[in-house]
Structure formats: C-alpha cells, structure tokens
Amino acid sequence: MQEDIKKACEVLRKGGVILYPTDTIWGIGCDATNEDAVKRVYEIKKRDDSKSMLVLMENPVKLQNYITDVPDIAWDLIDLADKPLTIIYDGARNLAANLIAEDGSVGIRITSELFSAELCKQFRKPIVSTSANLSGEASPSTFKEISEEIKNAVDYIVTYRQKDKNKAQPSGIVKLSKNGTISIIRK
Template sequence: MHNDLKKAVEVLKSGGIILYPTDTIWGIGCDATNAEAVQRIYDIKKREDSKSMLVLMENPALLDRYIDEVPEVAWDLVDVSTTPLTVIYPGAKNLAANLIAEDGSIGIRFTKEEFTRQLLQRFRRPIVSTSANKSGEKSSVFFDDISEEIKQAVDYIVEYRQDDRMPSKASSVIKLGPGGQIEILRK
C-alpha cells in the first residue's frame, strides 16, 4: 500500500488522474482544485460538465476551507452516519470552478476507508471521486468490472484492493438547503 500511496500522490500533484478503490466503489480521481484535471475526468467519462462530481475528504474539520457557511445540521449528519454518506453543501469555494454545480453546491464525502484516508492525508487537498465508468453505464464495484478504455485513460492505477471481492455500493446522498432543509437524493 505504501508504494501505491506514494505514486498516487505524485500523480495527483502533477495534475494526473488516478483509478483507485474508495470506501464505496472504484473511482476515478484527481486534485479537486485543478480545473484541467477535472476536465480530463469529464472527458474520460464522456460526461457533461454541468453534472458535478463529488469530492472526498478525510476530516470534517477541513470543511470550512471549501464551504462558505456550513449548515449546523451538517455536523450532526456527519457524526451519526455509520455508512458512506455524501452531503451536498451550498456555497462551495476553493475548488475547481468546473467541479462546482451551477447552483454553487458541491458533494463531499468523508472517508473512513484506510487507503483513501491515508491518500488524502498525504495529498492535503480534496480529491475528486467519481465512478470508474462512462457516464450512463453501470458503476464498477470490482476492479475487474472496469473497462479497458477507462484503465487506459488514467495516469496511474492503484494496485491495492484490486482483488477485493467484498460487496459494496454507492453512498447515500443528502442535499442541504436553506435553513437546514434536508433532501434525500439517494438512500
């Protein structure tokens, strides 16, 4: 795992794209503050850039760096969540402009998975996390499910957990609105 972490951080710092295991499914990732890298992911996925992608972070204490005003209910949601939860926050800042949704929001998930947590700690910035598939296709739960086209398009493929067959699924998604309003988008 150590060599994977070292190489993945090098690739991210150079503006590259990685294919990596997350706390949910296999993902395509890059530096969430690098607009050129974010655009490459949209191109790889053949996805409209009006469809924003989420970012992974390892520590809720960093949330204030990327969200203008964190709704109070957000802290409770993060604290009580026992499964992967993506929260869409209003007022995104300090991230690549093409990563932020048209309404100014961004989806953020705090990972507890060992590899991504260590990767984020070493990289010291949020990382884009989007499913390792073309837009509209089924998400790749296992490494073997990822198309060769996706594998060829990235700059580094993490070896860690390629043989993992533990069933997993995409995260739940909640959107926070004005006055602490909560909208469940995916259970």
C-alpha cells in the first residue's frame, strides 16, 4: 500500500491523473487545485465541465481552507454519518476554478477509508474523486468493471484493492446552503 501511495503522490504532484480505490467506488483522481489536471479528468470521462465532481479530504479541519464559511451543521453531519457522505458547500475557494460549480459550490467528502485517507494525508491537498466511468455509463462497483478505455487514459493505476470483490456503493449527498437549508440529493 505504501508504495502505491508514494507513486500516486508523485503522479498527482506532476499534474497527472490516477485510478484509485476510495471509501465508496473506484475513482479517477487528480490534484483538486490544478486546473489542467481537472480538465484532463473531464476529458477522460468525456464529461461536460459544467457537471461537478467531488473532492476527497481525510481531515474535516481542512474544510476551512477550501470553504469560506463552513456551516455549524456540517461538523455534526460529518461526525454522525454512518456511511460515506458528500456534502455540497457554498463558498468554495482555493480549488481549481473548473472544479467549482457556477453557483460557487463544491462537493467534499471526508474519507476515513485506509488507502484514500492516507493518500490525501500524504499528498497534503484535496484530491478529485469522480466515478471511474465514461459519462453516462454505469459506475463500476469493482475494479474489474472499469473499462479499458478509462484504464488506458490515466497515468497511474493503484494496485491496492484491485482484487476486492465487495460491491461498493456511492456516497450519500447533501447540500448545505448558506441560509441553513439542507437538501438531500442522494441517500
């Protein structure tokens, strides 16, 4: 695992794109602060850049570096979540401009899964995490389900958990608005 993390970090620091296991499904990832790398992920997925992608972090304290005003309820939601939860926050900052939605929001998930959390910790920046599929196709729930087109398009494929046969599920998604409204996007 440590060798995978070392190699993945090297690729991310050079603006590359990786294929890696997360706390949910396998993801395509890059440095969330690098606009060119984010653009490549959109191109790999053949996805319109108006469709948002989320960001992974391993420590909720880091939210304050990327969100102008973290709502108090966010801390409770993070603490109480019993499965992976992506929260869409208003007031995104210090991230690649093409990662931030037109309304200034961004989805962030705090991961506690062993590999993705350690990767985020060692990389020291948020990492894009979007499903490892072409836009419009079903999200793969195991590594074996990822298309060769995706595998051939990335710069590094993590070997850790490739043989895992557990069917992964996407995260829940909620949107927190500045006015305190909580909208459930996906349970």
